[in-house]
Structures are given as structure tokens and as C-alpha cells.
Amino acid sequence: MIDITVENFETEVIAASMQVPVLVDFWAPWCGPCKSLGPILEKLEVDYAGRFKLAKIDSDQEQQIAAMFGIRSIPTCVLLMNGQPVDGFTGAQPEGQVRAFLDKHLPPADAFDEPQDEVPDPLAAQEDPAAALEKLQQAVAADPANDDARFDYVKALLQQGREDDAKVAFAPVIAKAGVSRKLGALKVWMDAIDSVAMAADVSSAGAEFDTKIAANKRDFDARFGRAQWLIAQQCWTDAMDELLEILMRDKGWNDEAARKTYVAVLEIIEPPKVKVAEGQIPPQDPVLASYRRRLSSVVLS
Template identity: 35%
Template sequence: MPPLDLVFDATQANFEADVLQASLQQPILVDFWAPWCAPCLTLGPMLEKIVADFNGAIKLAKVDTDVEAQLAGAFGIRSLPTVVLVKDGQMVDGFMGALPEGQIREFLARHNIVAADADATLADDPDAPPEAATPAESVEETIARLQQEIAAQPDKSELKLDLAIALMQAGNTESAEAELDALPANLSTDSKAKRLRSQLDLAQALKDAPDLATLQARVEKNPDDFAARDMLGVRLLLSGDAAAGLDQFLHILRVKRDFSDGIAKKRLLAAFAILDDEDLVGSYRRKMASLLF
């Protein structure tokens, strides 16, 4: 995980000082996301990892668009996730969708942003031109490329799985689910397919769901409001507070295991499929097992 001062929540109140003014000394990535956005769950941890790897050469500002709608509107944000690069007080570039890690690094390289330990090498020869980077492929370009490849190789099912993942990254959950459902049986158990299915299930759970504060208030008022507790767990999970979300599902499993046809166990398994923190997953797998067996 990156140091706390390298990743922070940006709001309308602190944006001028902590993002625009701060970018005069250090580039800042601004991640516009929302708790109900499944691709945001994929992108957020990846951006934090990259920021940690860059050793202070760049910061990450996270904007929850559900809370900071006016700030998102000022940037004309129309799709989530959207990432904007701010340098020297100006928005200089950006991208939409949960791009692969390599493409995000290429995006930063195009703006001469390198890890702090690599900066010293550049300083030895300030006149050396930056290495040419392959232009990052946007998620829309990825979808178009995969569709063309599928048309040329319709029997190559792996391409269809990649297309389903790209559609999910673009926030097109209905098309992603349709592509996933159409995959042959031999790919339905693929680890990438299972992860995508879990992301889709969790995203679907928040369709028309109340916001985080409303759900928290419902649970505080009635701890046995298991429907609210279930949605609260999903919101917490997708907003990056994985442990708090998993705790909500464990509570349901402990108190009313059969609620909604055993939904708590299903939520836990879906969460385990999308989380990359092996220690956290292992800990909660053991907690779940202790309640089930």
C-alpha cells in the first residue's frame, strides 16, 4: 500500500489547494469513481499500487462522485471510472475505464512521469530525450479491436471472454453479461470468467440501491434489516472498505444464515473472487468456515 499522504480523498473544499496548487510541485492523478461502479473496484487498487511503485513521484486524489457531484460536473465527467492527470495546475490528459496496469504506466510515461528512483538516472543526462512509449489503448479501442478480431476468428472463444471483460471495464454491464453468458462451458470456469461474474453480481446488487449513509442509518435503526445490511456490505466492499463490507456479510451469516436463500455466503464468495489481498481473503475465508462448519 502507498503511504497515506500519497493517496487522499479530494473534495470541492480541498481541491484548489490539495490538487491544483499541489500539482505545481508534483503531478496528481484524479480518480473519479463511485461505490456502485464495479470497474472502479478494479481500477482503484491498481492506481494505488502504481502510486506506491512510483515512490512519491505522483499522488492519487480520489473523488467519490456520489458525494462530490458538483466537482464531477465541473470536470464534465460522463463515464466512470474516469482518471484525469493534473500537472502545473492544469488538466493535461486523462482516460476512461479500467485500463490494464501496463497501459496506465505507458500513459504516465508519455508525460515523462517515472518512479522517483528512476528520476535520478534521467537527471544524469537532462538533455536525453524520453523513451518513446506505445500509445495507450483506450477501453473503447480495446473493445473495437476485439470485435474485429472475433469477426476474423469467430471460433476463438478466449477473445470473447476478453471482450466481456473490456465491456465491464467500460461500464457496459448488460453487454458484458450477455457476452459472458454466451461463452462455451469450458471457459465458464476460467478464473477471469469467475471474477467477471462476481463483479457483475455485485454491481447488480446495487441497482437502485440507497446511498451509503441511508443504508448505514437503516442498519443502525434496525440491526435485523438484513436487506439493508446486505446492500451496505456491497457498497462498502465496492468503495474500497473491503473488511467492513465482509463484516456485514458475516453478521448476516451468523444471525440469519438462510436470509434471501443464503445470500451472505454468495456475497462472501463473490468478494473473495475479486479481492487481490490474499491475507484478507484468507482471514475471512476462515471466519466464514467457522460459521458454516
């Protein structure tokens, strides 16, 4: 068990969860149910002998982290694996229910008893990108009206740099881009790629935007161009940071182009929905939650 602060959060939670699941317990000294749940979690960390790591966050002292996770009540526990929240629960659950929660996600105990050279590489177990793409293509072919499947397929093509194939796959639904948030987000992405491709020297475009912005912080055309350049490179958070710079200075600039593009990026990076059992809270990506709050803060200010 380790106490988490802003200073060690990245190392002890995000980075650590790439190696072993991390169960984050949001608590506070005044919280009665927290005092009941805490000893159970600490006991289970010992019983599970390294199968997960317990990280405790005082939600009063570390309000920034609690806000990142959208914590509204305590105790709240969130399980992170490979840097991402995968599940969670609220309230002082009895030991049996916490064990059931852990057993649903953690690797079996005997996996830790295997010789190191026999432990399978988790990356090797993941589906080959080409095979995953083929499945998405088949899903679209089987049901061309399934916009969710088409969104996933086009998104996967763009992620792999196959812009021409993505445009072909997107063509049948391009008319819906104005009324569908998901499909509209894909169009924003492809428009950004096209815009960058038109630059005389793509490699130096970023530096040119930086020079213009340094000379005039209200050069919104340059800021928006830089945001598109970042989107084309799939640098999502950097792109949203640039768009926020526009929004903080002029929310309505260019028919709210910055806000609309920001929302499109949020849609693109939204992780797949995770089913949770009754009484549990759906996990939230802390980065995504943080950028949603930042947008709301700027737009509503």
C-alpha cells in the first residue's frame, strides 16, 4: 500500500499499472465507510501476494487527482490496468464482494508461479492489427447501416495512416457527418489531414505556426492551423491545448470552430464503453475527464 500525491501519481499509479493492476482507493480521514473498507483492501493486498497494488488517495488533500477521476463520493475504488481505468465501485463493500471484483479482472494466481521465460507476453496475446482491421471491415460489409461499426473501421484505418482507404470507407456516410457527432468527428480528422497535406513543407509547418503565434498570440488562424497539424499527427492532447488557447481568448471565433474541433477530438479519443455490474461505477479515463472539465470551464466562464 502506498499513499499517492500529485508528485508520485504518474510513477506509482499510471506507470505502475503497466506492470501490475493498481487499485486506487479514494478516501478521507473523516469518512466512516472508508475506515471499514480500508483494512479490507490492505488485507486483500497481502492475501493476493503481488497480483495487484493498492494505492490510497486522500481526496481532501489531493483534490486535483480526485477531480481528474470525477470522484463524487467516497470511498470510491478504481482499478487501473495498462495506464487506463477498467472498472470501479463505490461504498464500503464487504470482503467477499471486493474479492469477486478483483477476481473478475486480475490474472490467476498460478500465472505468477510460472517460470519467467514461460510467462506469455501480453502484447503477443493481443490481436494482430491487420486481423482486427479485417474484422471491422467484415462488420461494415455485413451491416453497412451500422454507423458505430463504420466509425470504428474508419478510425482504425486513420490510426494506421491509411487515409485513402479511410476516405473510401467513409464516403457512404459523409452526408451524415453534419448530424452525427461520431461521423462528424471523423470528418474533422480527415479535414485536418487534408489541410496539412496542402502545406508546401509539412515537416516545417509546426515551426511556422510557432513563429506566427509567438509574434501574435491572437493569431487564431495560426493556432487553429497548428491544432490541425497536431490532429493529423494524432497528438490529441496537444491539439486540445492549442484549441483551448483560442477558446480562452475568443469562444465564438470562426463560427465556434475551436469548440467544435475540440469536441470532435474528445469523440475520437473516447475509449470503448466498459460494462459494469450493478452498484459499480463505470471507469473514467482521467485525461479525458480532465479535458472535458477544462472545456466546460472555459466555455461557461
